[in-house]
Amino acid sequence: MKESEAKRAEDVLKEFDKESDTMEYTGFMAKIVAAIAIAFSVFQLYTATFGVLDAQLQRGIHLGFGLALVYLLYPTCKSWSRHKIHPLDLVLAVLGAAAPAYIIYEFQNLVLRAGTVSDVDLVVGAVGILLVIEATRRVVGLPMVCVVLVFLGYAFAGPYMPGVLAHRGLTLSQLVSHLYFTTEGIFGIPLGVSSTFIFLFILFGAYLESTGLGKFFIDLANAIAGWASGGPAKVAVLSSGLMGTVSGSSVANVVGTGSLTIPMMKKLGYHKNFAGAVEAAASTGGQLMPPVMGAAAFLMAEFVGVPYIDIVKAAVVPALLYFAGVWLGVHFEAKRKNLKGIPRDQLPKILTLLKERGHLALPLILIVYLLVSGYTPMRAALVAIVLSIVCSALRKSTRMKPIEIVRGLEKGARNVLGVLVACAAAGIIIGVVTKTGVGLKLASGLLELSGGMLLPTMFFTMITAIILGMGVPTTANYVITSTIAAPALVQMGVPVLAAHMFVFYFGIIADVTPPVALAAYAGAGISGGNALKTGVNASKLAIAAFIIPYIFVLSPVILMMEGTAVDLLLSTVTALIGMVALSSALIGYLADNCRAPERILLVVGGLLMIKPGLLTDVIGIAIFAIILLFQQRRKHQIQTV
Incomplete structure (x- = not known):
């Protein structure tokens, strides 16, 4: 890739993916941040190996590390220096570590007080909640912050709300106690899953990326489909699907594979608006592809109360149908415009690729085998992390040096920050929902609006999920939509898993649905196309995601449920x-x-x-x-x- 193209891709990633827009330290400060990130990963690996701590202790340490790193890596203002930390951010980093540390230090006393908060508890809890909200603004973005603030406002405004939305209202003490000192708020299920399964899978993905698996996937996709009609577009679909098995971000996937495939598509003859749309639709589909599903699979297993492997099995056929739809779209466009593929002599050979780098995919195959065999996701991920390092050593060309293994620990900790903060913020939303009962009230409102009929309820739930999913990353997206929108379908008698998969699909498809289609806008940023037209084209290619959820609600057979x-x-x-x-x-x-x-x-x-x-x-x-x-x-x- 040319240096100018690489710089453009990096700029696009920073513009549309807030998680990538971090400080660029050198010298002593870089070593401090690296040391904290490595210590974070070591803690997670230690507890995964020798046993997870009590829920609040495990999640408190997890959040403390996360908030400290967020405030060290993401500046308060974009205009501030990216090479020198501002004193305010340093203070906030210390507070970010201290607020969760208070729970660890006072754990026994908090247990004995059994929900009664002191004045000090109230101050620390309020500071902790504000730190989570500000960290959300920096890493996740304003859409998520707005949702959180609306729910916090609702918690206080209950007595003044109309109709079914009315409730007694909460005092500041009640709210802080519930959100910060129980496992029903910030330290709830989402952060619990982040502090166990999700961290390990993201660390696994960081090591796979370090081994060069992403480049192997793109080369393999070229070898398989590059010669066909509209070859580069099919390469984009295939490589994005493969990358989606370990990737946790639609935008990052667009930039990672699109910086290579989009110029190839344009060169072949695809219009720039269509080229950007292909990568956006394919990369968004990566969030629907098991086994990781943008880290939402683990949360879904906890929320629905089924084994993780059941989520993976349920997601397989819908994901394949989705990618089939995108593949067919690019195929018919190539036939319509009479676009040929890349000559076979310019493409890598499949057997050569598998011989030289096929071993890099062994950890992915093993992790699926372990999950099917009954291993817990945590244990399977732990084994796969070790195997990814071992497999890379099988050939000198892919072997990781000791320093690269250490850097993998740092990279894994950095990569988890977006999910971690989103899970903590989602905990605030869930906490308000459980304390006020607004989830059932919103479900009742949707049912009343639809007249108690299933299809209109599904339609209004779809619109709600798409709106709630706009500009929100995968994990938080699922938590919000499953908390607010899914209960309406469950009340209509839809199986719980089908209801959760329904809202998950429409929350994810918001990434290519105008007007807020971040994946499509990232694709347009690389292709140089019109953002809105790219979004419209991406929505056409992703048509399967708008239809399949209705089918698995009406007939859950494709979810392997019956x-x-x-x-x-x-x-x-x-x-x-x-x-x-x-x-x-x-x-x-x-x-x-x-x-x-x-x-x-x-x-x-x-x-x-x-x-x-x-x-x-x-x-x-x-x-x-x-x-x-x-x-x-x-x-x-x-x-x-």
């Missing part, structure tokens, strides 16, 4: 054919350019096939087959003239 293997196979095959019909309708090409009536019929046929049911499948396939044969005949007649 039915036989034959039912699953039939549902998957017909849904894939339906995706072919829908993608061709949106792009305007099947076997030939589609006319308006054909596009309408293809949409109808596609939706009928995606919807489970023998009658709808037969009608949908008939419509699709007739249009396909008609277009093939028309194209043949034109060619013979």
Whole structure:
């Protein structure tokens, strides 16, 4: 990659991904930050190996390390120096470590007081809550802060709220006590999952990235699909799907793979608005791809109360359908514009790649095997971290030096900060919801708005999830949508897992849904295209994510929750054919350019096939087959003239 392109990609990442916009220390300060980050990772590895501490102690130390690093790495103002720490940030870093440390120091006394807070407790708790909110502003962004502030305001304004939203209201002491000194608020389930499973998987991802796995995925995708029609676009889809197995950010995925694939797509002939959209849709889909799912899979397992491996199994078929939809979109666009692939002699050889760097993917294969075999996610991640280092040593070209292993500890701690802070802030939201009961009240409001009917309830829940997911990272996105929107579906009798997957999908798809489509805007930043048009194109390519959630609510067979293997196979095959019909309708090409009536019929046929049911499948396939044969005949007649 040219130096100018690399700089542009870095600037785009910092603009659209706040987690990447950090201080750039040198000298003594760089060593201090590195030492704190390494100590953080060592603590997490120690507790994962020898046993997790009591909930509040484990989460308190986790939050203390996280807040200290956030205030050292993310300046108060963008205009401040990026090479020298401001005294205010230094003070806040010390307070960030001290506020959770108070819980650790006073743990026995707090247990004995059993919920009664002293004046000192009140001050420390209030400071801790404010520090979490400010850290959220710096790392996650204002959308998340606004949601948190709205819920805090609601906690105090209960007596003045209209109708079902009214409640008795909370005093400052009650709120601080609940949010900071129990495991129902900041130190609740989200931070608990962050302090155990999520940290280890993010550390695992940091080591995989250090071994060069990302470059291997891109080269492998080139070898597999680079020669096909519209090759670079298919490379983007495949490589982003592979990277999504370990990545936790749509925007970071766009910049990481898009800085290589988007210029290739433009060079081949794809319009810049479409090239940016392909990478945005594919990278967003990476958050839907198991086993990590942007770290939300672990939270979902805790919230739903099912084994983690059940979440992974449920996510497999929907994720494959999503990527099939994006792949078909770029294929039909390539056929419509007659775009060829890259000559095979310019592409890497699959066997050579697997021989030279295939061992880098072994930890990913092993972690899936361990999870299926019954290992806990924490133990599986711990083994995979060790194996990633061992596997890299199998060849001299990929071997990690001792200093790189140490730097991996630092990188893992840095990479977890966004998720950590988002989980702490999400804890504030959950704390207010549990204390006021607003979750059920919002669910009742949605049900009343929809007249108690399932499809309108699903539609309003979809809109709510998309709005709540705008500009919010994956983990916090899921926590917010599952807390506020999912209860409405559960009240309608939808299985809990299906309801949570429904809101998760629509929260994630906000990354490519205008007007706040961060992944699409990042793609446009690299391609030089129009942000809004890139977002519209990305939404078309991601059409599967707007349809599939309705299907697994109406028929959870594709979540592997019910039915036989034959039912699953039939549902998957017909849904894939339906995706072919829908993608061709949106792009305007099947076997030939589609006319308006054909596009309408293809949409109808596609939706009928995606919807489970023998009658709808037969009608949908008939419509699709007739249009396909008609277009093939028309194209043949034109060619013979």
